[in-house]
Amino acid sequence: MNQRVLTGVTTTGTPHLGNYVGAIRPAVAASREPDVESFLFLADYHALIKCDDPARVARSRLKIAATWLACGLDPERVTFYRQSDIPEIPELNWLLSCVTSKGLMNRAHAYKAAADANQAQGAEEDAGVTLGLFCYPVLMAADILMFNAHRVPVGRDQVQHIEMARDIAARFNQLYGQGRDLFVLPQAQIDEALATLPGLDGRKMSKSYDNTLPLFHGGAKLLRETVSRIVTDSRRPGEPKDPEGSALVMIHDAVATADQRAAFHADLRAGVAWGEAKARTTAVLEGHLAPMRDRYEALIARPDELEDILLHGARKARAVASPFLQTLRDAVGLGRLIDQGGSPVSRATRTLGSADKLASFKQYREGDGRFYFKLTAFDGAVLLQSQGFDGGRDAGQWVKRIRSEGLSAAQAAPVSLGIGADWAQVQAALLALQAQDAQG
Ligand code: TRP
Numbered sequence: 001m002n003q004r005v006l007t008g009v010t011t012t013g014t015p016h017l018g019n020y021v022g023a024i025r026p027a028v029a030a031s032r033e034p035d036v037e038s039f040l041f042l043a044d045y046h047a048l049i050k051c052d053d054p055a056r057v058a059r060s061r062l063k064i065a066a067t068w069l070a071c072g073l074d075p076e077r078v079t080f081y082r083q084s085d086i087p088e089i090p091e092l093n094w095l096l097s098c099v100t101s102k103g104l105m106n107r108a109h110a111y112k113a114a115a116d117a118n119q120a121q122g123a124e125e126d127a128g129v130t131l132g133l134f135c136y137p138v139l140m141a142a143d144i145l146m147f148n149a150h151r152v153p154v155g156r157d158q159v160q161h162i163e164m165a166r167d168i169a170a171r172f173n174q175l176y177g178q179g180r181d182l183f184v185l186p187q188a189q190i191d192e193a194l195a196t197l198p199g200l201d202g203r204k205m206s207k208s209y210d211n212t213l214p215l216f217h218g219g220a221k222l223l224r225e226t227v228s229r230i231v232t233d234s235r236r237p238g239e240p241k242d243p244e245g246s247a248l249v250m251i252h253d254a255v256a257t258a259d260q261r262a263a264f265h266a267d268l269r270a271g272v273a274w275g276e277a278k279a280r281t282t283a284v285l286e287g288h289l290a291p292m293r294d295r296y297e298a299l300i301a302r303p304d305e306l307e308d309i310l311l312h313g314a315r316k317a318r319a320v321a322s323p324f325l326q327t328l329r330d331a332v333g334l335g336r337l338i339d340q341g342g343s344p345v346s347r348a349t350r351t352l353g354s355a356d357k358l359a360s361f362k363q364y365r366e367g368d369g370r371f372y373f374k375l376t377a378f379d380g381a382v383l384l385q386s387q388g389f390d391g392g393r394d395a396g397q398w399v400k401r402i403r404s405e406g407l408s409a410a411q412a413a414p415v416s417l418g419i420g421a422d423w424a425q426v427q428a429a430l431l432a433l434q435a436q437d438a439q440g
Contacts, residue, residue: 002405003036004184006149008043008083008140009068011061012051016212017285018197018205021254024071026191027153031078037406038078039147039317040068042310045083045090045139049132065306067215070296079320081313083143088321093142095328099171100138108137109160141165145172146321148184148435153191162188176331184438197254198247200230213251213285216293220286227251227282237273248274252281255288319407323428358436359383359429361399363392371395374418375402375410375429382418383426384410403437406430 007027015024031038042064047057061082073080083089105111111134118127140161144152145168152162169183176182196204199211206212213226230248235241243249243265253261268277299306329335363373370388373395377383389395402409407427417423 003151004039004147004149005030005036005151005153005189006039006041006144006147006186007153008041008046008143009064010043010050011047011057011064013060013207014063014217015067015215016205016207017215017251017254018199018212020071020215021197023155024068028068028072030153031073039149040073040078040080041086041143041313041317042082043143046136049130049136062300062303062306065310066296066299069299069306069309070216070292072292075309075313079313079316080309081317082310085310085314086146086317086321088318088325089139089142089146091325092146092328093139095332096138096141096145096168096172097135099175100141100168104164104167105134105137108134108164109157110136137161137164138168141168144186145169145183146324147317148324148431149186150184151189152186153189156190159188159190162186176328178331181435182328182331184435198250200226200247202231202247215289216296219293220290223285223289224282227278227285230278230281232274232277235274237275238271240271241268241274241277243268248277248281252277252284256284260284319424319427320431323424324431327428358432360433361403363395363399365392373399375426377425377429381421383421383429384413384415385418387414387416402430403433406434 009023027038027040030036031040042061044057044061047060051057051060065082068080069075111129114129114133115125118125118129137160141164144162144165152165154162166185169185173181173183199205199209200213201209201211203209203211214222218226227248230251232246232248233241246268249264249268252264256264264277264280326335359375359377361373361375363371365371366388368388370390371392371394372388373386374382375384386395386398398409398413398415402413407423407430410426410430411423417426
């Protein structure tokens with residue numbers, strides 16, 4: 001089965017080069033790996049916890065969406081969406097809230113930091129703490145569990161939240177799963193090899209140190225000015241310089257080609273002046289960033305196109321979230337009162353009805369001598385019917401592909417929908433089978 005990889009980006013602030021090197025570029029590269037199904041979303045509900053200025057929230061969302069797309073994220077390959085376009089997420093948030101103990105939230109780092117700061121100042125422990133901040137790990141668990149992600153690439157500061165998501169998922173499975181796992185237990189993925197980029201002063205590049213290099217903001221001019229402020233040692237022109245440990249060199253190397261890097265290091269050892277080294281770094285950065293910056297400017301200028309891309313992503317995400325949430329509603333006792341009707345909705349509900357009654361694929365040969373397959377819901381209703389194949393292997397290969405790749409493969413296959421069936425039901429059935437494959 002495909003690995004589901006999911007991560008969220010809180011939509012506050014303006015992306016800098018450290019975000020690009022540390023998060024955006026590796027995530028875009030990872031989304032191109034085979035056998036990975038990527039979910040990437042703008043965590044704009046989370047932004048409200050930190051920021052109550054509507055104009056800033058809106059602006060930052062636009063900038064961050066444009067940045068990811070400009071950096072090469074392919075919205076056809078990746079399910080790229082805004083959290084606030086998925087109403088299933090806050091609904092799941094509530095279901096999860098009801099199985100999460102308050103004590104678990106008391107231990108969350110973000111809350112504890114706020115409480116400790118209050119205590120240190122002699123203020124009341126919870127001064128300025130909103131329920132949004134306090135319950136933030138539950139919303140994050142909902143983000144992850146909604147899509148049954150296996151892997152969640154995050155920074156170290158977020159690892160505790162992924163552990164909490166696992167705890168909450170396990171509790172929910174145990175309470176409501178009736179012996180099967182409704183939720184996958186997600187794993188945090190921290191890339192140890194990923195060097196953190198230094199900022200202008202040599203400390204980690206971070207907004208909170210005010211030492212960042214803008215990614216697109218301010219254009220070539222601001223880029224050049226900012227590079228000129230990178231701190232170097234005081235070796236004079238002609239004196240040999242050590243490329244190791246220099247912030248300027250690390251920033252240069254983060255985007256340079258192998259040849260550019262080697263030449264740069266050799267020239268520094270041979271005594272090239274820091275001024276010249278900065279000019280070269282600016283040129284290398286500009287060469288790498290300029291084409292992306294052009295795409296970024298074009299996207300920012302057409303918010304309607306960006307909106308379309310995000311709504312397309314929301315549709316893809318909801319095709320997964322909506323049938324799954326229905327299963328979860330059923331599991332907690334909020335399903336429909338009548339489970340017997342023949343309407344497509346109740347059939348979709350029942351497709352995932354219980355562990356032993358899953359949907360199934362059947363392969364068979366007809367009187368015409370050709371090979372066929374079909375996907376049926378547990379009650380025998382036909383969800384997908386294939387065309388005839390000359391060989392049994394062809395039919396078998398499609399079944400295998402649909403089973404492992406899911407809805408997109410089903411939609412590409414030579415099949416038609418069963419009478420009264422729809423793609424949401426197919427999706428629900430395939431998810432149920434995938435969940436079973438994952439367990440088996
Ligand atoms: N809290 C994360 C951060 O600040 C962003 C985030 C929200 C997230 N929901 C998520 C990351 C779900 C991974 C998965 O970086």
